[in-house]
Amino acid sequence: MKVLKFGGSSVASPENISRIKNILSSYNDKIILVVSAFGGVTDELLKAGDLAADQDNSYKSTFQEIENRHLDTIKKLIPITNQSRVLSKVKSELNVLETLLEGAFFIGEITPKLSDKIVSFGELLSSYIISEFFVSEGLDCSYKDSRELIKTHKIGGKNTVNFKETNSNCSNYFKNAKAKIIVCPGFIASSANEDITTLGRGGSDYTAAIYAAAVDADILEIWTDVSGMYTANPKMVKQAKAIPHISYEEAMELSHFGAKVLYPPTIQPVLAKGISINIKNTFQPEEPGTLITKSKNEKGKTVRGISHIGNMALLSLEGPGMVGIPGISKRFFEVLSQADISVVLITQASSEHSICVGISADDVEKSVEVVNEAFAYEMERGRIKPVHPEENLAIVALVGDNMKSHQGLSGKMFSTLGKNNVNIRVIAQGASERNISCVINEKDVKKGLNALHEEFFEENIKQLNLFVMGVGNVGAKFLNQIKLQNKYLKKNLKLKLRVIGISNSRNMYFDEKGIDLNSWSDQLATGEKANKESFIKKVNEMNYRNSIFVDNTASHEIAETYSAFLSNSISVVTCNKIACSSEYGNYAHLKSLARTYNAPFLFETNVGAGLPIIDTLKNLIASGDKILKIQAVLSGSLNFVFNNFNDTTTFHDIVKQAQEEGYTEPDPKIDLSGIDVMRKILILARESGHVLEIEDIKNKPFLPKESLETNNNEDFFKSLIKYEDDFQKMFGDAKKNNSKLKYVAKFENGEASVGLEQIPKGHDFYNLEESDNIVLFYTERYPNLPMIIKGAGAGADVTASGIFADIIRIGNF
Structure with a gap:
């Protein structure tokens, strides 16, 4: 028996649901099929509930959108002759949902129990419609409500799976089920007294894992919209690649640190049974995806993935009254736990003078309040300082089983971030040495991830991101030289040059994917009006690693901008002699900025064009x-x-x-x-x-x-x-x-x-x-x-080649 789970994006439209039917046609095994709500419906249900609780009448239009979407899906998927019964059943369920929302509207609040009921309709409706579609298409299919199988009880105020009862229910039912495909809603369960409960956002993965463990499945397949777990978030790191094989522990670390393709608790039920998990892509089913097993990663690779958690904050408890006083840490973590605040990262100075924790930015206000209240006595006497949070942060983590005792990884990680002016606020390493984590500014996440991915995964091919000011005689020759030499550079020097921004005195144009050097002049003609300040702002906002500003002008105004780039760790290459021949103080200041921010300032062409x-x-x-x-x-x-x-x-x-x-x-x-x-x-x-x-x-x-x-x-x-x-x-x-x-x-x-x-x-x-x-x-x-x-010593070609040579020097630093 196999357990397959299809997420919200996989069931987001009738066309996608048809894809699932085609995928299932290639299986001969008995299948438990777990499905999520149609993509986006869970958010819409939560929104409707919140609006109703706020006594905002617009909840009705949100409900209407939810209703229309489900009814339209039925009409597109199921033949007219079979629609009446299905429409009637779904309409009946939607009437119950509408009644619940009306109740929330009339009382002006929504309880956790009522919220669970409202949000459960996403999976209930999607699973029923999908099962009826399969039946209409002639598949040997039946439907089973997960609320009848998965039971929860309260532990510490939270809904927790009662595995003893759940495993018994699942084993008995699936052993005797006759259909080849059994469709079950994910995410939902029920308590001992039959109240509807949920397993948390991402809980459909968890549902599938619970079933897989209960029936000793051959494999658990998680079908989503990406081809497995990636070496980094592919939306932020274009060069990220799917990881073919990874261990349970590595997968848990990556999912904990923000790899959203897998809900963290999913691995726990199958881990003890040794059941493999395969992450597959609904839209590219031929791709192998990522296989998660007990075995260690292949070929002794150290870093297997780079992940991150955004929207983080740091909360620091510090003061002289903490040194040598037992119980301070216990009180600190206890008060956070009692306030239902999850701690993601912990670090403490060896002097015991401070304890720092990483928490969700959403919990900052409550955290500050409860901690300051708990330590009010010490704070009044100056023994502990009042807590002041740091926000707009993110955690970046390197993950890999073979990182343990591997020398130089931490240094390599922090050096790479430092070279790109990514300031590290806090460092932490798990006792298992399976991850190295650090806290950085959230605005630096994309640059940090790309820099680290380049360092650890991209076969030493270094990408240089160029912003070119001046595309006249010299600038045009320079861009042409890049176009002609890019293949050579990549093959022989392991460098990739990508021009992201260009400007002349009239227009400026940016393309984050890289400007096509075969048609750059046409693209520039369509760009926005040139503005020195806007150009600088755009470059800094993009915040790319290995950024280089190239000045091909003879402009005083442009020469005055170099400090703005260097102070943001953006290298400067220029054939413009004005800056280096200006007042000595300015020349020295630019050289100092280059050293301070590790941003090369090269101007070889200032003296002899292409001559060294x-x-x-x-x-x-x-x-x-x-x-x-x-x-x-x-x-x-x-x-x-x-x-x-x-x-x-x-x-x-x-x-x-x-x-x-x-x-x-x-x-x-x-x-x-x-x-x-x-x-x-x-x-x-x-x-x-x-x-x-x-x-x-x-x-x-x-x-x-x-x-x-x-x-x-x-x-x-x-x-x-x-x-x-x-x-x-x-x-x-x-x-x-x-x-x-x-x-x-x-x-x-x-x-x-x-x-x-x-x-x-x-x-x-x-x-x-x-x-x-x-x-x-x-x-x-x-x-x-x-x-x-x-x-x-003169001429556009040789001057352009001199600029090119300076850029190669930076690439080889």
């Missing part, structure tokens, strides 16, 4: 070397200009070409004024450990004052034509000296300068071609022959 200049400098310093001198050509745009400018061209035409080919900023003055190079050498000086401001850098401009003071590009280019003779003279002087013009940045002895210089033959800068950059690092280890870094 800053990274090399960091490595030199980290290894104990000291920078003595830096000489560099750091402007790919200026190098392009002076490599192509000669006596057969005009300076105006070459600068225009550089702008059109993307070598210069949209405003070429930024490059030609030297400010861009000043920012770069300033950043290198600061990264070398020196405190320097932009004003400290000597700049020898080569542009006429009139050109520098123009207000727009049109006037600027006109001024270049006007001073063409001056530019030709500069070129001619260098040619006479057998030299080339290069715009050079220098740093030595704490001083920096930039300016146009004549570079003679034989110098490392002389043969620098096109837009290449070059940096010479003279250090204590390289005092005479410098370390040289050379390569393309």
Whole structure:
């Protein structure tokens, strides 16, 4: 004999009930079929009862919805020739329900006994309708009311199953039942004096387990809307996977810590009998689901699942008067128990100075009241502090049989949460060492679950969640590079890059599942109006693990937002030089935030586009070397200009070409004024450990004052034509000296300068071609022959690749 239970989602519609009939057709065994109320009906019954007790007439419309739903289901499932009898029976039961609700309305209250009666109609009606449908379809089926089989009695004020009487009733009835399929309502039972009682929310699972244990069933199958117990809640963790095989103890831990697919008491009746439980999916019956047995988990896996309980609060009892005083803990837990408050988690300081418990947030007000009353004497004398709860919390737990004595799991768990700025309020570990639990802020649950799942279950594939500001020339190249490289990264570097948000100056667009990089521009066009504050708010609200903000702009306003991201443990990657070349205090503050919140702040492209200049400098310093001198050509745009400018061209035409080919900023003055190079050498000086401001850098401009003071590009280019003779003279002087013009940045002895210089033959800068950059690092280890870094220093592709490289660095941290 097999016991099958179908939950509310499985019987939520006539179509779903038809699925159950198809599933049953594949069984040859005798079946006890336990069903829940139609999906959502239990909540509607409770709502109707509450409205009636509040003497709110709208309970009638709620009742009408319940009635219509059941009658409509009959009409859709059962042939017209058989409907009359079934409709009559169901209508009769609904009349009783209506009378009960009217009674609650007239007296203006609802007792626990009356509530049980009202809510029992969900399972009573669904099971009767389903059994009649099976009969009409020709199945060998009968109906049995669970109230006649499952008996309860009061223990501690609660309805508890009387297993001796229940087992006897079930054994006698099912042994002699003739039908192949016996349909029974879940959730409901009756007391010794025949009053209707219930087994608690989720009690249909419990009903099925009671039957399975009573008849020594071959297996208990729980059919629901997911394919078993998952490694984490699949609604929060998209990468969660069904667990093929799990032990009773692991399943109990997971169900206790919020795995709603299984009602926690369900396992208890079948555990002693060694009856396996299989969690199956009504909508994907071919899936194997999760098998729950006595055996330990396979392949020695440590963590089997990650679960959580939301809507939690912490209640702390603390004070100097607790130290060494026997009975304090007993009184604390006793007063909570007497108030019918369930304690989910307990932790106590070894100093005995405090006891902290986790309770449902719904019980906070009552808990504070009863505890403060119980310890009023000690509180008046200052021995114990008044209780102040902490709310908006959740418990996250790692579960697994093989976690016992396995070194490093706790450290791995807490380190993973810490890296993602998830603050841990309380830690607890069961004596069985089968779970490690911690209390965190409820807003961090999704991020915490995903981070832990990635760490323990995702084969070391790390997902980076990107928020990209600026999708112009560089930004577009960057997004295309991600699209082309994602498969390579996943296969070879175990990294997955997902772009969740993008923005330009007009629109911004977000997609939590990841923006399609084949059509991102179309999606952005449909987005909401761009707003810096809204963008920051949205990123922080999403609260994703491994989040990275990518700035591809040259905007002062965007550079000012970095602290808002770093202080929320969101890494920042930028090609925007403004932040790192701003006041030293701001630069130092951003670096400090990055360290404090473990959020990398990378800006390699600030100096040499895709060249590893800053990274090399960091490595030199980290290894104990000291920078003595830096000489560099750091402007790919200026190098392009002076490599192509000669006596057969005009300076105006070459600068225009550089702008059109993307070598210069949209405003070429930024490059030609030297400010861009000043920012770069300033950043290198600061990264070398020196405190320097932009004003400290000597700049020898080569542009006429009139050109520098123009207000727009049109006037600027006109001024270049006007001073063409001056530019030709500069070129001619260098040619006479057998030299080339290069715009050079220098740093030595704490001083920096930039300016146009004549570079003679034989110098490392002389043969620098096109837009290449070059940096010479003279250090204590390289005092005479410098370390040289050379390569393309301008262009959207190489800048995008530099940003990409910084993101890979973060992924490998």
